[in-house]
Amino acid sequence: MTTPSGAQDPLALLRTEIDDVDAQVMDLLARRLQLVSQVGEVKGRHGLPIYDPERERAMIAAKRERAAERGLPPDLVEDVLRRCMREAYTHEKNMGFTRQAPDLGPVVVVGGGGRMGALWGRMFALSGYAVRVVERGDTPEQVAEALEGAGMVLVSVPIHDTVQVVRDLPALPADCLLVDLTSTKRAVMEAMMSAHDGPVLGLHPMFGPDVDSFAKQVVAAVPGRDAAASTWLLQQIRLWGARVHEVDADEHDHAMGLIQALRHFSTFAYGWHLAHEDRNLDTLLALSSPIYRLELIMVGRLFAQDAELYFDIITGSSDALELIERYHERYSTAIELLRTGDREAFVRQFGEVEQWFGEHADRFLGESKALLAHADASRA
Amino acid sequence: MTTPSGAQDPLALLRTEIDDVDAQVMDLLARRLQLVSQVGEVKGRHGLPIYDPERERAMIAAKRERAAERGLPPDLVEDVLRRCMREAYTHEKNMGFTRQAPDLGPVVVVGGGGRMGALWGRMFALSGYAVRVVERGDTPEQVAEALEGAGMVLVSVPIHDTVQVVRDLPALPADCLLVDLTSTKRAVMEAMMSAHDGPVLGLHPMFGPDVDSFAKQVVAAVPGRDAAASTWLLQQIRLWGARVHEVDADEHDHAMGLIQALRHFSTFAYGWHLAHEDRNLDTLLALSSPIYRLELIMVGRLFAQDAELYFDIITGSSDALELIERYHERYSTAIELLRTGDREAFVRQFGEVEQWFGEHADRFLGESKALLAHADASRA
Numbered sequence: 001m002t003t004p005s006g007a008q009d010p011l012a013l014l015r016t017e018i019d020d021v022d023a024q025v026m027d028l029l030a031r032r033l034q035l036v037s038q039v040g041e042v043k044g045r046h047g048l049p050i051y052d053p054e055r056e057r058a059m060i061a062a063k064r065e066r067a068a069e070r071g072l073p074p075d076l077v078e079d080v081l082r083r084c085m086r087e088a089y090t091h092e093k094n095m096g097f098t099r100q101a102p103d104l105g106p107v108v109v110v111g112g113g114g115r116m117g118a119l120w121g122r123m124f125a126l127s128g129y130a131v132r133v134v135e136r137g138d139t140p141e142q143v144a145e146a147l148e149g150a151g152m153v154l155v156s157v158p159i160h161d162t163v164q165v166v167r168d169l170p171a172l173p174a175d176c177l178l179v180d181l182t183s184t185k186r187a188v189m190e191a192m193m194s195a196h197d198g199p200v201l202g203l204h205p206m207f208g209p210d211v212d213s214f215a216k217q218v219v220a221a222v223p224g225r226d227a228a229a230s231t232w233l234l235q236q237i238r239l240w241g242a243r244v245h246e247v248d249a250d251e252h253d254h255a256m257g258l259i260q261a262l263r264h265f266s267t268f269a270y271g272w273h274l275a276h277e278d279r280n281l282d283t284l285l286a287l288s289s290p291i292y293r294l295e296l297i298m299v300g301r302l303f304a305q306d307a308e309l310y311f312d313i314i315t316g317s318s319d320a321l322e323l324i325e326r327y328h329e330r331y332s333t334a335i336e337l338l339r340t341g342d343r344e345a346f347v348r349q350f351g352e353v354e355q356w357f358g359e360h361a362d363r364f365l366g367e368s369k370a371l372l373a374h375a376d377a378s379r380a
Numbered sequence: 381m382t383t384p385s386g387a388q389d390p391l392a393l394l395r396t397e398i399d400d401v402d403a404q405v406m407d408l409l410a411r412r413l414q415l416v417s418q419v420g421e422v423k424g425r426h427g428l429p430i431y432d433p434e435r436e437r438a439m440i441a442a443k444r445e446r447a448a449e450r451g452l453p454p455d456l457v458e459d460v461l462r463r464c465m466r467e468a469y470t471h472e473k474n475m476g477f478t479r480q481a482p483d484l485g486p487v488v489v490v491g492g493g494g495r496m497g498a499l500w501g502r503m504f505a506l507s508g509y510a511v512r513v514v515e516r517g518d519t520p521e522q523v524a525e526a527l528e529g530a531g532m533v534l535v536s537v538p539i540h541d542t543v544q545v546v547r548d549l550p551a552l553p554a555d556c557l558l559v560d561l562t563s564t565k566r567a568v569m570e571a572m573m574s575a576h577d578g579p580v581l582g583l584h585p586m587f588g589p590d591v592d593s594f595a596k597q598v599v600a601a602v603p604g605r606d607a608a609a610s611t612w613l614l615q616q617i618r619l620w621g622a623r624v625h626e627v628d629a630d631e632h633d634h635a636m637g638l639i640q641a642l643r644h645f646s647t648f649a650y651g652w653h654l655a656h657e658d659r660n661l662d663t664l665l666a667l668s669s670p671i672y673r674l675e676l677i678m679v680g681r682l683f684a685q686d687a688e689l690y691f692d693i694i695t696g697s698s699d700a701l702e703l704i705e706r707y708h709e710r711y712s713t714a715i716e717l718l719r720t721g722d723r724e725a726f727v728r729q730f731g732e733v734e735q736w737f738g739e740h741a742d743r744f745l746g747e748s749k750a751l752l753a754h755a756d757a758s759r760a
Contacts, residue, residue: 014419021412022443022461025405029460030452032401039394063402072410076467080409080460081402086753087456206669212753220667245666255664258657259672266650269714272729273707275736277638284635286625287600289586291678292639297751298671300737300744307730311723321718327653328715331708334649338701343691349652350687356655357680364680371677373466373592374754 029084036088047098050089051215051241075370089215089241097239099128101232105151105173106130110165115209116181117156123214123240144170152233155180155188159312166191174198177229181205184256184316185222185249193224200224201233202249204256205242215241222249253317260313261320262327267302268310274299290372409464416468427478430469431595431621455750469595469621477619479508481612485531485553486510490545495589496561497536503594503620524550532613535560535568539692546571554578557609561585564636564696565602565629573604580604581613582629584636585622595621602629633697640693641700642707647682648690654679670752 043050060078067077107124111117112133125131132146136157147153147169153176157165162182172178178196182188185202192200202222211217219242221234234244247255281296288296302310314320337346354361423430440458447457487504491497492513505511512526516537527533527549533556537545542562552558558576562568565582572580582602591597599622601614614624627635661676668676682690694700717726734741 010422011419014415014422018412018415018419021408021415023446025408025412025460026443026447026450026452026457028401028405028408029456030450032398032405033452035394035398035401039391039398042390042394066403067406070406070410072406072413073467076409076463077406079463080405083456083459083463083754087453206667210749218667218669247663247667251663252667255659255667258654258659259664259668263672263675265714265718266646266711268726268730268733269711270646270707271733271737272714273710274638275733276710277703277706278736279635279638281737281740283627283631284639287586287598287627287632287635288639289598292643294678294751295643297744297748298674300741301748303730303734303737304741304745307727307734308723310730311726315718315721321715323657324715324718326657327650328708328711330653330656331646331649331711334645334652335701335704335708338645338695338704341695343688346648346691347687350648350683350690353648353651353655354683354687356658357651357661357683360661361680361684364677365684368677368681369590371674371751371755374463375751 032084033087036084040088044096044098047100047239049239049241050097050213056085079374086212086215090212097123097127097236100236100239101129101151104129104232105149105176106132107152107154108132108134108146108150110134110153110155110169111136111157112154114156114158116205117154119209119211120154120156120181127236127239140170147172147176149173150176152177152179155182155192158309159183159316162188163191166195169195172196172198175229177201177233178224179203179230179233182316183260183313185252186318189222189224189249199226199229201227201230202252204252213241217242219244220252221246222252254319257317257320257323261315261317262324264302264310265314265320265324266327267299268314271299271303290375294372294375412464413467416464420468424476424478427480427619429619429621430477430593436465459754466592466595470592477503477507477616480616480619481509481531484509484612485529485556486512487532487534488512488514488526488530490514490533490535490549491516491537492534494536494538496585497534499589499591500534500536500561507616507619520550527552527556529553530556532557532559535562538689539563539696542568543571546575549575552576552578555609557581557613558604559583559610559613562696563640563693565632566698569602569604569629579606579609581607581610582632583617584632593621597622599624600632601626602632634699637697637700637703641695641697642704644682644690645694645700645704646707647679648694651679651683670755674752674755 040050042048060081063077063081064074067074107121107129109117109121109124109131112121112131113135117133121131121133129151132150134143134146138146150173153169153172155162155165155178159182162180166178166180166188169178175198176196177199178192179201180188180192181203183204185204189200189202192202201224204220204222206218206220214237219237221244223246237244284296285293334349336342337349357364420430422428440461443457443461444454447454487501487509489497489501489504489511492501492511493515497513501511501513509531512530514523514526518526530553533549533552535542535545535558539562542560546558546560546568549558555578556576557579558572559581560568560572561583563584565584569580569582572582581604584600584602586598586600594617599617601624603626617624664676665673714729716722717729737744
């Protein structure tokens with residue numbers, strides 16, 4: 001499209017002015033990051049968590065009001081501020097954190113060379129703990145040396161190795177805290193309880209190793225033995241900005257059947273289906289509604305990752321297969337509604353599910369609108 | 381958590397400074413919106429589209445460079461600017477658009493009282509067309525009067541009514557353009573072609589009636605008769621900021637089997653499964669990884685919407701049932717991998733799908749990281 005003459009001049013002028021405004025915005029953003037990193041330093045010195053939900057809510061509410069007073073869309077201001085805060089968390093995480101267990105012996109990360117182990121090792125180091133790493137291939141002498149006087153041992157190895165690695169650990173100091181990061185908990189908790197007579201805690205970070213920071217992330221904590229001996233650790237994790245959700249091993253694994261096993265397996269099955277249908281992916285993308293585009297992205301991303309890891313996660317919970325089979329059964333019952341073209345039954349069952357979701361359905365619809373608008377806006 | 385004394389004063393000081401920066405940012409955002417709406421006015425006067433992908437790409441690239449020069453994270457600057465641009469599109473859409481068919485008779489929206497019909501009627505009105513609305517319950521005399529001299533008739537009624545509504549249309553002026561907005565095209569194209577001897581075009585907006593603007597949205601266009609007579613309309617839609625994707629009815633419906641029918645049906649089946657498992661939704665949310673939270677949102681949102689509409693969309697394409705059955709079959713084959721615990725076969729098939737996705741898999745992984753980071757940041 002060519003620009004009709006006559007539009008060019010006023011457009012060029014306005015665009016110069018916009019560039020000017022943007023330059024000033026950038027200066028302010030830089031200044032804001034600087035101030036926020038000073039806040040991070042003060043917080044670090046005084047042992048305050050980098051993420052304070054209460055304060056964040058109050059701050060956002062106040063700024064929305066300021067925006068409305070100025071005739072600015074409050075959603076615009078909230079989104080811009082949240083984006084700045086996200087950057088700030090990433091900045092602050094490198095500021096250092098107050099050490100919650102000043103007298104603890106070294107933290108030994110078994111599997112500390114892996115990406116998840118390295119992330120946790122970095123967080124402990126930033127918080128002033130001495131961090132040692134044990135890796136596959138280390139000699140028994142090296143392992144023994146690393147474990148000498150350890151205050152905590154954190155096992156971060158592939159799921160299917162965890163139980164064996166825990167069993168193979170040499171005797172730990174009696175008061176050493178033994179912790180793992182596996183995404184199914186029953187088996188590993190049993191293994192840790194019988195491998196070590198001292199304090200034991202199970203953790204499951206509900207995020208991958210590539211997060212910008214721990215801020216707003218969730219860590220599930222499964223009590224093992226001597227809860228008092230791991231209070232400092234949960235407090236440390238909260239200080240990093242994460243929310244700790246305490247849950248027992250059975251409830252955790254039961255929930256993970258849905259959250260991990262069924263979810264990832266269905267994504268795998270759908271990708272497999274797509275590949276067999278062998279449609280043209282570019283045509284699909286060209287014709288995609290925002291929601292289907294999001295679905296394609298979420299399916300495709302799985303296959304850029306590690307097949308073994310996903311197999312382990314899917315087969316890791318003992319009752320996942322039954323859950324997946326029940327889903328498959330219900331899918332089959334639902335297909336019957338289509339075969340018979342039973343509109344009334346479909347609408348009735350739709351209503352039942354709506355009731356089950358309750359007020360969440362409307363809330364999710366609202367949240368998804370904001371997310372989809374963001375996904376649209378990022379579309380190049 | 382109480383703030384230790386000693387941290388309070390420097391924190392309060394820094395926060396006052398941050399508030400000050402935020403106030404200046406808000407002033408600049410207000411100024412930017414003002415400038416952009418002037419750009420919109422100029423564009424409207426000169427018939428330029430509100431969304432210009434080329435220019436947007438160049439602008440973002442330039443600003444990223446400026447950001448890097450200032451030591452600011454380019455992603456931060458890009459995200460903030462895109463958010464501002466999204467706001468701008470919403471603003472600009474109310475600016476008015478150049479009318480692409482100056483001599484066209486009135487645009488009659490059949491079902492113009494519905495949300496989708498109202499959206500399109502508004503866009504035509506903003507572009508200077510006379511818009512008339514025909515609704516269910518109008519008398520034949522009222523309909524005849526509305527259609528008198530019509531330059532275009534746009535049918536926007538529920539899917540399962542569309543064919544009948546088209547058949548029931550009285551004779552249209554010979555050169556009147558007949559258009560529909562239905563989400564499956566084969567049946568309605570046939571109906572339109574036999575109901576009217578003049579120009580015919582099928583449209584399928586790949587978005588709901590609650591979008592902020594047409595900018596960056598996709599509209600599928602299915603040629604019917606006398607393509608030259610609808611060139612102005614496609615141009616008009618592009619001017620509103622949307623991308624028009626031309627496709628024939630068969631290819632369109634084939635793609636929609638995946639994009640709509642299988643997608644929505646699987647979401648329905650999954651919601652039904654969740655309701656029958658009857659887990660505690662709050663526990664699930666508390667333990668959710670960002671991806672599963674996104675999935676719950678996308679499932680829950682379906683049930684806040686119209687059951688009839690989804691039944692129509694799912695059963696609207698003739699081959700959707702077979703596609704859904706094939707998916708169900710493949711799911712069942714995949715379950716066999718779990719039953720036999722065949723890790724090798726799983727990894728092999730995972731690799732096949734990865735190959736099928738090709739370079740898209742990595743691209744999707746990158747895109748999803750940005751989306752998930754955004755979803756995390758919005759989490760209250």
